[in-house]
Amino acid sequence: MTAEPNGYPAQVSIESRECSPQLLERLIGATLFPERLVGSAIINTVCRAGGRLLYVTAPPMLEADQQVDYYLGLPGGGHDSGRARVHMVSLDDATSRWLSEKVLDPENPQAAQVREVIREFVDRERRNGADVRLSYFEPSKPLERFAQALGVPGNQSRSPHIPLGTKHAGRQLFTSVGIDVPAGTGPCRNTTELAEEVARMRLSGHRTVVIKLNSTAYGGGLGNALLDLGDLVPPGTHDDAALAEQVLAALPQATLVDTKITWNDFAGMIEESGAIAEEWVEGGAARSPSFQGRLTDEGGVEAVSTHDQVLSAHSQTYTGCFFPASVEYRRTLIDYGLRIGRALLEQGVDSGDYGVDFLAMRTSAGWRLLGCELNLRATGTKHAFTTVTGLLGVSATEDGRLLIDGSERAYEASDSIMDPRYVGLRPTQLIRAVAGSRLGYDPTRKKGVVLHMMSAVVRYGKFGAVCIGENQAEARALMRSLRELVNGLAEPQASNGVLIG
Structure with a gap:
């Protein structure tokens, strides 16, 4: 041997x-x-x-x-x-x-x-x-x-650098490298401080704010809450204290992204980790692009990938993504992401993955990117991207595309293909159904569906997939067809009354 x-x-x-x-x-x-x-x-x-x-x-x-x-x-x-x-x-x-x-x-x-x-x-x-x-x-x-x-x-990256991934630290890093951020507050340690800061934002004209726990422990937007200030009319005398009392009384009506907790739970988390508030950017912020980078062992910064994220729960929670991010702002996304990487090096971070989330606003002059969050870790896009590049045997080009034999590849990925009817299906059923259909990944054509996180389907009716096509329209069509295929698998099971506890 x-x-x-x-x-x-x-x-x-x-x-x-x-x-x-x-x-x-x-x-x-x-x-x-x-x-x-x-x-x-x-x-x-x-x-x-x-x-x-x-x-x-x-x-x-x-x-x-x-x-x-x-x-x-x-x-x-x-x-x-x-x-x-x-x-x-x-x-x-x-x-x-x-x-x-x-x-x-x-x-x-x-x-x-x-x-x-x-x-x-x-x-x-x-x-x-x-x-x-x-x-x-x-x-x-x-x-x-x-x-x-x-x-x-x-x-x-090394654990002492974890605090660099908090919401306030991320805002500071964005502004230090010339990236605009939404209007917002510094860290608040309790609801009284938060109400005072939000009152000042209301006096500045902001009608809705997003409250973010200042912690790395709540990923995917689940440490956020939305507060509508529209009914709070600033007093004519600009009495900050009176308005702060109105805000404090309104805080329990905030809409929590994590629907499985109460405001009292959330307020307790503010006591533990602090919180910031940012303006809720509406209308033009129809997209949430993200950049993924890596700090290399040699002390450099490399652009890994860009994506347009798919968000649910009040546009706060990550459920999937499209690769690559829109060409309309992709080069700016890469430039900004590399700036953040170089700033991390200056802070002493010398290895590891990092991700940067943005808000994309359409303006009369074109798209404007606002820095949203810094993740000092791998992100939910990593498994899809590394799966696809491993299968294709290529890395992203300087302008953020995947090219194979002169042909471009794009994909849609989801971690949340979920339906109660899928409960009781098995990973092998998903594998056989996809591999036996026209949807399965074809190593010759370099296109098709790749499954992941299949163990969750049995109990939770949930699994993930990345759908690779020559463009995003083809990738979207593959994702729709995959859902139709699995719906067909689930129908006989539902009619037989299969239930897994």
Whole structure:
């Protein structure tokens, strides 16, 4: 048997989403979020680079062998050659704790066994000359310590930099590099301070504000609330104190993006983390483009991708995206994103993913971008983009496109293809249906549908997909057809009364 060449990649993936534990309890299928990157990891590390992968989940990925074979087969040429180089390791823990907590739990014998498997994998691959790394989703103190104990580098920025991802710090960074931001306040530590600051915004003419918890623990807009100030008429005397009392009384009527909590819950979170308020930009802010970048090991900044995000829940919550972002503002998006990356370097951040969200406003002079949020971590767009580029074998061009043999590729991605009728479907059913239809990814044509996060369909009726076409119209058509296909799968099941508790 021929030995693998020295320097091949070996990756341990513990894709722990380390947001608020209470938020994870409320998000549908959140305990399965770490599965989102398994397809990308298999395609890029094993199929594309000829390396080895150890991927950790908790709870176990459903029908894991079939899912692994599905991803191994997507590039073409079958999956037999790569099967021995993919190792799935799991814990029987379906709680909403962080995956890192589950793996590093000192009281759980199964966690100790998983850690031993990881150490054996790292030691074996390192002896064989591999470039071994620990992959995780965001800066993480526990995983940082674990990587140090293993003697391998992690792939995200160091945990002391986490505060740079707060809402107020992001606004400061935007303005420091010449990027406009919506009108807003500094950090407020309680509802009284918040009411005083919002009253000043009302006196300045703002009729609606979005309140944002000043924390990195509430991703996807779920730490936000909308407050309509239209009924609060500033007194003619400009009595700030009187107006602040009106605002304070109105705060409990704010519309919370996270519908599973109360205003009292939200007010308690303000006490814990602070909050800012920003003007609610209406009308022209019809789009929410985002930039994804990376700080390289060599101390540089690279533009990775751009997307137009698909948002729900009062245009606050991420559910999917289109690649690439509109050509109307894509170059500005890339320029602004690189400015932020260089500013992060100046702040001492020297590695890892970062994402920058914007509001796109159409004006008489063209599109204007306002800085919205900075995410010092991977974002929800990463698994789709890395899956697609791994399958195509290309990176984005300088102007943010994907070209293969002179032909462009675009895609639509969603993490929220969801319907109560899908409850009880199995990952293998989705795989067989898509692979057996005209929709499945074709490695020759470099187009089609790729599934992800399939374990969530059984209990939650939810899964994800990325639909790759020659343009966004074709990608949208593939997504519509995929929904129709799965609706057809669900109908016989619904008529038979299948219910999974």
